[in-house]
Amino acid sequence: MNMLVIQSSILGSNSKSRLVAEQLVNRLAQAEPGMTIRTRDLGAAPLPYVDAGHIGALFTPAGERSPEQARLVALADELIAEIVQADRVVIAAPVYNFSIPAQLKTYIDYIARAGVTFQYGPDGKPRGLLTGKKVYVVTARGGKTVGTALDQATSYLSAILGFLGMDDVAFIHAEGLNMGADAAAAGLENARGQIDLHVGELAPA
DSSP states (O other), X not given: OEEEEEEOOSSGGGOHHHHHHHHHHHHHHHHSTTOEEEEEETTTSOOOOOOHHHHHHHTSOGGGOOHHHHHHHHHHHHHHHHHHHOSEEEEEEEOBTTBOOHHHHHXXXXXXXXXXXXXXXXXXXXXXXXXXXXXXXXEEOSSOOTTSTTOHHHHHHHHHHHHTTOOXXXXXXXXXXXXXXXXXXXXXXXXXXXXXXXXXXXXXX
C-alpha cells in the first residue's frame, strides 16, 4: 500500500492543516501497517505555475523538446506517477479567502492531463482515470463556512477530484481557528473526532 501526502500550507510548522493531516497520516499508518508514505510539500517547494511554456512543452514531440521543455514535462510526469501509484491520498488544504492555496491549484493543474488522468469518451463525456483510491482532504479555516455558499474549497475539490476519477473522498474540517482560543481548541478537537470516525472504518469487523 502506498500513501501520498500533499501539504500545501505556506505556514510551515505553524500550519493547522499540516498538524491535523499529520495526525491523520499517523493514524492511517497505524491502522494499515507497512504503508509506504511519500510527502510532497507544496508550501516548502512550490511548483512553477503552469503557463504557455508548460503547455507548449506537453504538445512538443519528445525528440524535439528543448532542455527546459524536457524538464517541465519530466516534472509533470513525476507528479502524475506519484498519484497514480498511491492507494491512499491525503491532501492538507488550508482555506485562504474561501478557496484553496495557489500552490495546491497549481499542483492540480499539473496532474489534470487529458488522455493521462482523464479522457473524453465518444459521447463527449469525461471519464476520470485515477480510480481505486481513497482520498482524505483536511481543511483548516479561521471561520466557520463548511456547508455554506462561502465554502468554495470543498465544492471545488469534490468536483475536480471526482472529475479525475477519485470519487471516494472523505473531508475532515477544522473550523473556527481564528475565533479565539476556545473556538480553535474545539475546532481541532472536532477534527480529531472526525479522524477517529474515518480510521475506525478501516478496522476489521
